[in-house]
Amino acid sequence: MTPRPPAQPGDPLAGIETPALVLDLDLFERNLARMAEDAARLGVRLRPHGKGHKCPEIARRQVAQGAVGICCQKVDEAEVFVREGISDVLLTNQVVHPAKLSRLAALARDARIGLCVDDALHVTRAGEAAEAQEVDLNIYIEIEVGQRRCGLPVGPGLVPLAQRIAETPHLRFAGLHAYHGSAQHLRTAAERTAAIGAAADLVREAITLLKEAGIDVPLVTGAGTGTYELEASSGLWGEIQPGSYAFMDADYARNEAESLFDNALTLRATVLSTSVPGQAVLDFGLKAVAVDSGPPLPLSVVAEVLGVSDEHTILAQPEGAALSVGDRVTLQPGHVDPTCNLHDWIVATRADRVEALWPISARGAGL
Amino acid sequence: MTPRPPAQPGDPLAGIETPALVLDLDLFERNLARMAEDAARLGVRLRPHGKGHKCPEIARRQVAQGAVGICCQKVDEAEVFVREGISDVLLTNQVVHPAKLSRLAALARDARIGLCVDDALHVTRAGEAAEAQEVDLNIYIEIEVGQRRCGLPVGPGLVPLAQRIAETPHLRFAGLHAYHGSAQHLRTAAERTAAIGAAADLVREAITLLKEAGIDVPLVTGAGTGTYELEASSGLWGEIQPGSYAFMDADYARNEAESLFDNALTLRATVLSTSVPGQAVLDFGLKAVAVDSGPPLPLSVVAEVLGVSDEHTILAQPEGAALSVGDRVTLQPGHVDPTCNLHDWIVATRADRVEALWPISARGAGL
Structure with a gap:
């Protein structure tokens, strides 16, 4: 209850x-408008993260201002957002449990659903769920770009995983998920620039490896409130995923930057x-x-x-x-x-x- | 939802x-039975704290095994527990907002409700709410016994506050709330014994001050999982409020003690x-x-x-x-x-x- x-x-x-x-609507609405303008200026798709606000009213306002859809981290969250009218949801995380994948695939009847993988088991189980539900899922390979959490290191494992996705019925290789979470909270602009520069080098290397194997990378998605301008300016990322900008917090306020x-x-x-x-x-x-x-x-x-x-x-x-x-x-x-x-x-x-x-x-x- | x-x-x-x-029912049921037995052995009333589990099924089982009622920290919690069949709830915290006090007082139509105060404003507002709802509330003065959070220091402020309660229609001075929260997590038995010994000295002093002013202290309530045996053995506390014993956690496991x-x-x-x-x-x-x-x-x-x-x-x-x-x-x-x-x-x-x-x-x- x-x-x-x-x-x-x-x-x-x-x-x-x-x-x-308590939300100050004037400030909040200005934050939403400014991010929409900034994404347009930078020429990237905006897919705000919903894991922070978890609030369908905010997601709907973000989409109404031009966001292509939203991100979330959990199947339960995806269910809430799709039920509340969001028709394009990217789950920026891995899912292992078959019952969860079944529920996620069921959402793809009503919405465009994306999912991240970094292991063959994720692909196998996502494929089984998509087949059982008779839907297609957009699969992104999460690559390790400095966060050291989930994400396949860029190297020899990448091409076989992409091939496995491409060969699995009902799965579509939609691109790379490259998010450097800890870079968001590096305090100086120089540190953030260096971290995203290193991440960009890895993204470039991953695209090259896949291209050499004949695999096109339709999109690179990632980036948060602290660094999105760097990713967008690199020419590599085509979609950014900031979330905190809607509210901001004391931790972001410690970053050295004009926000x-x-x-x-x-x-x-x-x-x-x-x-x-x-x-x-x-x-x-x-x-x-x-x-x-x-x-x-x-x-x-x-x-x-x-x-x-x-x-x-x-x-x-x-x-x-x-x-x-x-x-x-x-x-x-x-x-x-x-x-x-x-x-x-x-x-x-x-x-x-x-x-x-x-x-x-x-x-x-x-x- | x-x-x-x-x-x-x-x-x-x-x-x-x-x-x-995930709860292991065999271990959980043994924990509940052991605490019920231990409170009986020590000759004190058991009023488990519900702020940890927040679960009516567990509260009902605690009462079924002899607990006199339960404790909670928030009016919202009290509403849930009363609605779910708990007929005696002590809110071991202060409440200031009139709308909250009104809701709490409304519960006293269906249940025995207690509340802690440490300031004249708490008494005034509780009295107004009880009068408006035409109910009686049991008021405990929270005294400072080492936790240094809420709680009136034992001294000249005590008697006037007790008198103010006694003089307020619809309020009943029910006793003292004396809880030393930080003592629960002192690692050695010697440290815990010293802390509760000092708390007991303050309780004794408070009772003396009130008695000298002609005010009887019907009950001293307090004590948690880490120290309840000390409070109960002091002869001062008549009611203990352990909560964590139902589940235990890694922090309690660091205490030096046979649990x-x-x-x-x-x-x-x-x-x-x-x-x-x-x-x-x-x-x-x-x-x-x-x-x-x-x-x-x-x-x-x-x-x-x-x-x-x-x-x-x-x-x-x-x-x-x-x-x-x-x-x-x-x-x-x-x-x-x-x-x-x-x-x-x-x-x-x-x-x-x-x-x-x-x-x-x-x-x-x-x-």
């Missing part, structure tokens, strides 16, 4: 129950307790914010975060402007993707009012 | 889609990729496991965890027994409470079969 929303349309901001994820995008998503909290001298305890913790990229950053007060536990975040009392029980505090999440996954609703606001409640329908969709 | 369950009753373990939280309780809850995962030499990538990450107490601990293989990102966990390949794509791995979550909150289902198993799927109905219930 979906928990109740923290507000209703028309509520003033002060009426929002906390903790709540086109503004922080549009905040966490609203309330002071629960000030009984222990020198501190103010807020009404949320690890179940409402992810701390893998550090604690949330207070925006409405200058205060150090002393700790985050399951249901509480402790702030040092700000000098000269002590917080009282019932005061409200606005914070920026450290890492927006796993934070959104902890919430069921985005409270969409404009000026000082709640305009809409958007369900995070793919929240928890983890299979 | 609740995501689909990862299995069906009767499925073999290998049929469970991953990532999934009565076994690790009953594991995370099941599947190897997605082995393309990068020396590592195996599993099909879950930060959206399926909390890492605030460290990464999950592989149980079915001896392998180092190299990293956890949004949807992936990278293991170093075990020496001599390399994992292949499609292999399944069992892990123990580092911290069980925020991990359960990431899942919608507990897959309850016995021997080699799925026996039941239990919804984690209060998952995400964060208001």
Whole structure:
């Protein structure tokens, strides 16, 4: 059951129950427009990632502004997005379990579905599922370009895997998936340029290897908010997959760069307790914010975060402007993707009012 | 919308889609029975905490074995538990927002409801909500006993707050809430004994202060899985609130102690990729496991965890027994409470079969 929303349309901001994820619609809409313009300027297809927002309303707005479709990471997410009207979904991950592949293939009756592989078993099982469902799937080989997670190293394994895809009925070799996730968070522009330069060299080598074997690479897809301009400018990538740009977060804010995008998503909290001298305890913790990229950053007060536990975040009392029980505090999440996954609703606001409640329908969709 | 369950009753373990939280019913039932016996032996009331499991089926089983009721941290959680048949709920936290207090008070028509306070504003607002709903609420003063989070320091503020509760229509001063959360995870028995000894001194002092003002303390409630025997043996606490004992986790396993309780809850995962030499990538990450107490601990293989990102966990390949794509791995979550909150289902198993799927109905219930 979906928990109740923290507000209703028309509520003033002060009426929002906390903790709540609050979206500034003016900033958010500007972020979406700017990315659409930038992809057009760079001459690449835009396929925003939906793993961060997990919100069909946002995916529909991205597609309405020219995105070719969206990316996701899980079959459950793909089901939500297709059911909610997204007709082109790329699963930028591997899938092994036959029941999941069967569900993914079933979606291809209503939508264009892409999937990444880096092993022969992925190809075999995807082929079986596609055949059983009598659909075609677009298969991308994920190559290792510096992230060191999933992805086939560029080398002798590449051509046989592409041939295996091409020879499997109902599978179409759609190209290469080349995403350097850790490069997004390198702090200096020089580091990011070097990382994506090295990734581009590997993409170029992979295309050459495949071409020499007579295999055309229809598309290279990849790139995130921190680096997409580099991939797009390389002339190799034809499609970019940024996700964080819609909201931004405290981790991205640490990158040295002029960003086109503004922080549009905040966490609203309330002071629960000030009984222990020198501190103010807020009404949320690890179940409402992810701390893998550090604690949330207070925006409405200058205060150090002393700790985050399951249901509480402790702030040092700000000098000269002590917080009282019932005061409200606005914070920026450290890492927006796993934070959104902890919430069921985005409270969409404009000026000082709640305009809409958007369900995070793919929240928890983890299979 | 609740995501689909990862299995069906009767499925073999290998049929469970991953990532999934899997409960060993034999171990779990033994944990529940042992805690019920131990509370009886120690002569204290048992009120297990539901913030960790968030699962009404488990709460009902705890009550069926003699627990007086359960604890929770959020009004949303209290609503779920009362709706699912739990008739005595203590919210071991403060509540400030009037709309939340109104919902909490409404529950008191069907259940015995308790609430913690440490500030006059909590009392005022709780009183207003109870009066509007025409119900009575049991109010506990949370005192600071070493956790340094919420909780009034034992001192001159205590008596006036208790008097204020006693003078507020529809509120009943029910006693003291004294919980030393951080003591649960002190590694040596000597450290835990010292911490709870200091907490007991503060409880004793608080009772004396109140008694001198003519105020009786009907009950002291508190204590978790790591220390409950110490609180219960002090003769001060009349009610204990352990939660983790039902499942246990990797963090509790680091305590130096013979535990009565076994690790009953594991995370099941599947190897997605082995393309990068020396590592195996599993099909879950930060959206399926909390890492605030460290990464999950592989149980079915001896392998180092190299990293956890949004949807992936990278293991170093075990020496001599390399994992292949499609292999399944069992892990123990580092911290069980925020991990359960990431899942919608507990897959309850016995021997080699799925026996039941239990919804984690209060998952995400964060208001």
